[in-house]
Ligand code: TXA
């Protein structure tokens with residue numbers, strides 16, 4: 165199939181999507197097409213996971229390196245077990261607690277999953293997404309869906325159908341527009357193939373929630389430097405999820421006041437440090453709580469990016485556990501302010 169195609173956009177409601185439209189989308193998927201749809205986290209670019217050619221189209225549409233494996237989306241535990249070669253007790257407990265929801269478990273894969281999905285790895289990431297659109301679509305397909313975030317590789321993840329259309333229009337057959345996503349940040353990814361569960365990507369389900377669900381078991385959290393040096397999961401790579409506008413981070417509001425005035429700037433402040441007086445910015449956004457920041461982060465970065473300022477300055481939230489996932493995405497979307505010139 166050629167890379168370029170015409171993209172249709174169909175609106176559905178997030179609570180009770182029209183079964184006829186879901187049926188049509190499932191047909192597109194079963195014929196090897198690509199459908200972008202909302203999960204509770206971000207919009208995904210879906211293809212039938214057992215159809216290697218369709219999955220190859222995902223990589224082509226995104227410009228995604230073939231070494232970066234895709235998450236396989238399932239209706240729930242029963243379907244997940246068909247695609248994992250092993251289903252350990254930790255997977256059962258976590259899935260019972262958090263599915264459908266924003267948690268991906270990495271497990272040994274069954275041979276029903278083609279190589280292209282897992283980038284040749286012996287493991288597969290499985291997740292049951294929440295929401296009537298995602299659940300309805302997978303159920304109607306009768307097959308799991310491989311779906312990365314529906315953006316070009318290294319660009320910001322989409323939390324609205326408009327983001328998908330702007331980034332992937334002409335490269336996806338159908339976009340189901342069900343409005344903004346509820347959670348806003350990509351799922352937590354946890355590797356269950358080793359002796360101890362290992363966090364590969366922080367996300368909406370926190371480490372504390374995972375630890376308490378696993379009754380106090382240790383969860384390995386790779387240090388930032390370690391994951392950059394030895395990426396297990398390309399979502400851990402240092403530059404990822406970035407806006408097109410050069411974006412710079414700082415920990416302290418006083419650093420903003422110290423910047424020499426130059427060009428049009430936009431400011432994104434996380435947490436509640438007050439901004440210094442007398443700063444002129446084309447736009448200034450504050451996201452105070454971790455929950456709101458998770459939900460709004462990509463939407464606000466997309467909006468600031470579209471204003472085309474000369475730079476976006478991000479005032480980082482405190483280095484505390486409740487901000488782990490938001491800080492992780494910001495560390496990848498920005499460079500240290502000392503690199504601004
Ligand atoms: O919330 C989400 O997870 C969204 C929605 C659409 O479900 N999907 C998403 O997919 O963020 P993507 O492809 O943008 O990120 C998937 C992450 C990547 O960091 C990938 O490397 C990692 O999951 N991953 C997937 N399968 C893996 C595996 N077998 N081993 C290690 N990491 C894996």
Ligand code: MG
Nearest residue numbers: 312313321350
């Ligand atoms: Mg992504």
